Amino acid sequence: MSKPTVFAHRGASGIRFENTMEAFEKAADLGADGIELDVQLTEDGVPIVIHDPELHRLAGIQRSISSMTSGEITKIRVGKRYRRLLQGFRIPTLIEAVLFCEKNNLGLNIELKETVSDRPELIKHIVDIASIIDDIHISSFDYSVLEAVKEESPLMETAYLIKKKNVDWENLEQYSCADGFHMHKRLLKEPFLNKLILSEKKIRVYGVTGTEPITINPPPYINGWITDYPDRFNYNKKDQDC
Template sequence: MSTKSLMSKPIVFAHRGASGICFENTMRAFKEAARQSADGIELDVQLTADGVPVVVHDADLYRIAGIRKSVSALHFSELQSVKIGSKFFRRFKGHRIPTLREVVSFCELNRLALNIELKETVSERPEFLREIIDMAMLLDDVHLSSFDPEILMKVKAMAPFLETALLVKAKTTDWDHLEKYDFVNGFNFHKRLLKEPYIGAMIASGKRLRVYGVTGKEAIALQPPAYIDGWITDFPDRFK
């Protein structure tokens, strides 16, 4: 049974963990999300050179580690020594990049839902998708999301009953024919799309709708309409 069916309010996903106060996609951010009573975690997955699914947003390490190397150019054993974090503190108080397996185990232990966003290195190497799917299916409440419709098609072909969600864009999504996205169960969309014609099209699709980019201070967050199934936010405590 999904978390949503047990709740009257939209499910709250902590975006890259409680990233409003902790550094994104770290175990500290995920533990803080659990402490703030988030319903679930949203995270990003890239692949190392040897195909290990790791939890990091950028394909390149420069922003988070100050290193001009890509995640996919490093083996997992090399990536373990990389410290990530805020620019002026990562040398002394840096975090390591967790594996997807580690966070799945954390979510299972803490009964958290999980939104796994598949990033570009997964799209480039779909031969490793089976491993990600097998990890995801250890959880009762999980969905795989991506901006790339082709990787989501592959997910559905491999695991028809696993929930998928397309991250939609105003310019590239075919809003007049959302029915053609029959390989997804829902749409995850930015709050700036909470207007017509996008809302009407998404409601008519009959699929789950989750909104990201929300801070908890928006008027719609105080009285959410019935068509919103979930929030994806840096500040999960503001929704609880």
């Protein structure tokens, strides 16, 4: 039986700073099957890899991503508060991350964030970049973004990031533009779990650390884990060691 694929959440963000090339490189070293990352858009429409729509948490700067050009973003350094000035990390572009995954034979989960929802006309550009690699899917908390992705590329795999209150749990079949559902591990219980299984969509779970019993002996309905600690899910290595 195949094991769930393991996506490194923002790279190996448990031990490297999130959404940086260093975090992606570490995830590859640790045996992750793929990378999960976030995409925002700059003022000039360049997709960059960063979670927040503004820079305060990551860079200590009171600026929004959408108010800055890609040239300005290249000069920004992100990192922990007291280290980023001397040991900060640059913000990657989406194309850099895609080419890294292609080179290292990694899958890629691209989560499209708020600034993409605000500028849906640029989704085609993102889809074109993502299509460089085969093992790719695009996710979002905004279902209209997935509709736009499918309009541009019907064969592109998509996943809807769901919560307790952003979906109609009695009619999950209506989300036809989502090939999968991504959710926090807290939703792996009733009354949600059976509805998810009956949807027959791919199920990937985030918020897992590798210490949960379900991750040690995963049930067949789980297609993937999205984790800060990809080395704790190295099923292939475990199988070889047995």
